[in-house]
Structure formats: structure tokens, C-alpha cells
Amino acid sequence: MRSYAIGDIHGQLSLLKSAHELIARDMERYGSAPVIHLGDLEDRGPASAGVIDYLMQGQQRGEDWLVLKGNHDRLFTRFMQDPWWADPFLSQPLNWLHPRVGGAETMRSYGVQKAADRPVEAVHRDALAAVDPAHLAWLEALPLSHQRGEVFFVHAGIRPGIALADQAEDDLLWIRKAFLEDSSDHGRLIVHGHTAIETPAHFGNRVNIDSSAGYGGPVSAIVIEGSDVSELTPEGRRPLLPG
Template sequence: MRLYAIGDVHGRLDLLTAMHERIAAELERDRPADWRIVHLGDYVDRGPDSKGVIDFLIAAQQRDPRMIALAGNHDIGFLDFLAMPDAEGLFARYGGRETALSYGVAIDFSDPASVEQGWKDLVRAVSPEQRRFLHELPYSASFGDFFFCHAGVRPGIALERQAHDDLIWIRTAFHNHPGLYEKIIVHGHTPQPEAELMPNRVNVDTGAWQTGILTALVVDGVEKRVLTATG
């Protein structure tokens, strides 16, 4: 089984489309016996077309169940805002304005009246299908020797017992752990200039929304390589 793990998209539909085109060309050329494409979360916020990214992933999964989308902290933050408008929450402070704009809703998070009205407009603008997609995002996936999640895992805790908050939020304890885990952890969440390939983990978040570089890890038997899409 060939595995593709795509890092944080953050509203960059152009880069996600380009990455899928590259992957589709490889699959057509090489005809692997089986494959999975794992998206590592953070589809919304900061970039210009969060709505488009969600619609793209919904359509991709409807075409082929081998398209897997995991939850990121920003995706859960979007759901939290839809449930209750918080002008100090993750969505408001870290790119939610751009997400709302992709739905045609302008919100000034410094103005309580704008937050209240913008929240009502956004709740109406997000379709039941999009909301269901976000609610149903799994927090991890595992294939062979690789464990996929958005942020990382808590050292000393079995992979099947990891807390959801750690899977989408953890940084320092995970990054600084020198030992091996049960499997190699493939994650995003913490942007780096280029993919980090460590003995115990692989980070494919290259800050696509800002750098214009979306990165994926490709695992094909003993071959491991990095694939990028730029814009």
C-alpha cells in the first residue's frame, strides 16, 4: 500500500488541488496495488478559501473512501465557534476572519455586535454537509509502521489511548522526546521551512498558507520521499 500524508492546508485550495493532481499522475503512472491519501488536518483559517478546501475534501471522499481527512485544532476551533461565538477563541484570533470571508461573511472580532451578527450569518452559510464533515473527522489513522495525526502524541501513552487534545495540540513534550514510539508518527501542526524527517517522527507542515509550499510524505514499501506542491 502506498501512503501519502499531506500537511496543513489552511485554506490554500490552489495548493491542495495541485498536490492532488501530482498524486493522481503518480497513481496513474505507477498503478500501485493499493493506496491511501491521509490529510493531517487544519483545512481552515488563515488562507483564502477554507470553504473551498472543505468542499474539495468532501467531494474527494465521496469519489473514493481511500481519501482520509483527520481533525486539526483549527478545524475543531471552527466547530467551537459555530457552536458559540467567542471573540477570544482560536477561531477569532488565528485566521477565522479569512475563513468567514470564504463563506461571504465579514466579521470584525473587535466589535461585539459584528461578532454576534457574523456568527449568525456564518451558521447559516455553513451547510449541514460541511458541518457533518467537520464533526466526523477522526483524530488519527494507522497503517503498517506509521501512525498519522495532526499534532503528535504524548510520550509514554499507548497510541490507542492518546487523548484527542494531545493529538491536535501537543508540541514540546512530543518534539523533545528522543525515544522511539510504537510506530513512526507522521504529523503537521508546527510549521518548518522544510519537512522534518526524524527517527521517531515526520513533520510535513511547511506553512503552506504563508509559504506557498504544501508538503506530503510518500511511503511506498521501503521507499520514503517528500512531495511538494507550490504556488
């Protein structure tokens, strides 16, 4: 059983398309298989609206693409519902429009300017007029995880010791330390993003493919075939070995 996965995107449409090109090249040799996107479609990068539109259109034309929800996807939709809502897992006093979080860049991609420098009420009013409701409905409906064979795909990770079917949304979208520092067997290989690193890495019980697209890095793509995991590069597959 073969699956492809793409890590955090953060508004980098051109990098997302490059990752899809690597997957398409691999599929030409090995055949088609599902592509799972691990969330964080927007924020920080310049083309969040374009990323969402690109993925929606791909699904509508029948591409075998699954898109999971990330914490930034939740931040965006919750802001649109209530601009004063504070995610309990977002470090205070940060909010979605803070430069470190990147919501202002998402607003700019929809034509809403200077979102970090104006009153929140004004930004929210402009956002309601500018953001396509179909984008918000699609983001709201994104699944939190996906299991395929012996692999469990999720944005941030899982709470160790809790059955995969019983995981809480907050953990699936936000968890770090308790998951990253746990070396136990989770019953499935966990493929995740959320925690930015330089290049995809295999840790034995998990594979992290957030290669820092939100901070100037690439959008990474991997292929999982049986128990073998490889990063896709312009030169072909690069095996990721547990270590």
C-alpha cells in the same frame, strides 16, 4: 505497503490541488494507494470553504482519501456551536477570529465579512446562516488519527509514554514541545503536521510535513513505502532521510 500524506492546508485550495496532482503523477507510475490529509483544512488562507467542499466531494465520488481533524478544524466547529467557547490550548487572549488564528478568513470564504471587526454575536448569527451544515457535520465526524502498517498519522503528535490507542484528543490536536523534543521510539513512525517548518523533515521517530501553508509556504505531499519516506516534487520523489 504504500501511503500518501498531505500536510496542513489552511484554506489554500490551489496548493492542495497541486499536491494532489503530484500524488496522481506518482500513482501513474506506482499504482493507487490511500491519501491521508493531516487536518487544519481552514483558517488564514482564502478558500477554506472551497477546501472543505473539494475534500468532501472527492470522498463522495469514491476517492481513497482520509481526512483527519486538526486543531483549527476543532476551533471552527466549536465556534459555530458556541462563539464564546475558549479552547484551553489557544494562547489567551487570542480567539478563533483573531488575525493570528485566521478564523475571519474562513468566515470570509463563506461570505461573512469583517468577522474580526464586528461584535461576536453578529458574526455568529451571520455564520449560522452562511455555513453549510453539511460542512460542519463532516468536520465534526473527522477521525483524530489513523494507523496503517507501521505508520501512525495524526495532526499534531502524540504524548510520549502513552499507548497510541490511549492518546487524548487535546494532545493529538495540539501537542508540541513534549512530543517534538522526544527522540524515543514510539512503536510506529509518527507522521504529523501542526508545527510549521520550511520543508518536510524526517526526525527518525517522526516526520513533520507542515510546510507553512498558513504562512505563505506550500502544501506538501509525501509518500511512505515500507520504511522509505519521500517528498513529492515536480521532479519526482525526493528521499527524506532521518537526521
